[in-house]
Amino acid sequence: MLVLPKGLRHIPGHLDRAAQERLVDAIRGVVAQAPFYRPEMPRTGKPLSVRMTNCGELGWVTDRAGYRYQPHHPVTGEPWPPIPDMLMDLWREFCPEARPPQACLVNFYDVTAKMGLHQDRDEQDLTAPVLSVSLGDACLFRIGGTERGQPTRSFRLESGDIVVLGGPSRLLFHGVDRIYPTTSALLRDGGRINLTLRRVTA
Ligand code: MD3
Ligand code: FE
Numbered sequence: 001m002l003v004l005p006k007g008l009r010h011i012p013g014h015l016d017r018a019a020q021e022r023l024v025d026a027i028r029g030v031v032a033q034a035p036f037y038r039p040e041m042p043r044t045g046k047p048l049s050v051r052m053t054n055c056g057e058l059g060w061v062t063d064r065a066g067y068r069y070q071p072h073h074p075v076t077g078e079p080w081p082p083i084p085d086m087l088m089d090l091w092r093e094f095c096p097e098a099r100p101p102q103a104c105l106v107n108f109y110d111v112t113a114k115m116g117l118h119q120d121r122d123e124q125d126l127t128a129p130v131l132s133v134s135l136g137d138a139c140l141f142r143i144g145g146t147e148r149g150q151p152t153r154s155f156r157l158e159s160g161d162i163v164v165l166g167g168p169s170r171l172l173f174h175g176v177d178r179i180y181p182t183t184s185a186l187l188r189d190g191g192r193i194n195l196t197l198r199r200v201t202a
Contacts, residue, residue, distance in 0.1 A: 005143065007167030009094075015160040019086075020135055020186055026084035027106060027135075027193060030055045033081040034073050036108050042066040049113035056083045056103040058200050060122065067122050069103060069200050083197070091131055091197050094164050098128045101197040109179050109192040111137065117144060117152070117175040120198075128199035129166035135159050135195070136187040138180045144173035157194075159184040 004010060015023065036051040045064045054060060058069040059080045072079055083104045091101050107115070120130060134157045144152035154177065157163065165172070179192050187193065 005169045007169035009164040011162040014162040051108040054080045058103045060105045102200045103198045105196045107194045111181040115176040117173045124202040131197040132163040133195040134161045135193040137192045138183040140177045
């Protein structure tokens with residue numbers, strides 16, 4: 001039996017293929033207004049392998065100056081486009097107690113991209129849950145404890161899966177170790193998109 005950390009809900013295959021296609025279309029609309037860009041590590045400026053954009057009143061960005069939320073795209077200077085209705089509906093369904101999300105980070109992984117173990121703690125409101133939607137190729141997701149170096153567990157996230165991180169799971173270390181190429185035909189050129197909806201301000 002797979003035991004998940006308290007406060008972590010994994011809903012495999014919540015979105016059927018038609019819903020995934022509608023969501024990809026909505027994200028294509030977002031990306032047309034706010035193109036993917038290559039974020040950089042704080043201080044070093046080393047590029048991340050994941051490409052990013054956002055929708056919502058605030059977007060998470062990282063560059064030499066550090067990690068932060070800001071209301072405009074770092075390359076175009078334009079405000080982020082609104083969060084698509086489908087995602088607002090998922091938030092109301094899975095996070096009915098929470099105030100509305102302010103940010104939706106859109107991560108794009110080509111088949112070589114990964115994301116190292118990290119904590120999400122750039123939000124002022126750490127009591128609000130994070131809701132994640134996976135689209136496209138499957139990945140190997142890893143989740144640990146609240147301290148670096150604690151044991152980790154790995155599981156696969158597939159297209160259409162939803163993960164809700166609330167309560168005690170909100171500050172767990174987590175990352176994406178690898179993408180499994182050609183495991184989904186949703187995105188014509190392969191790769192994986194992950195959407196994370198968040199409340200940012202207290
Ligand atoms: C566990 N994204 O954007 S989503 C991130 O697949 C991020 O792109 C990963 O980590 C991705 O920050 C994982 C699932 C997720 C999101 C937030 C979490 C897991 C989490 C916050 C706390 C614990
Ligand atoms: Fe994260």
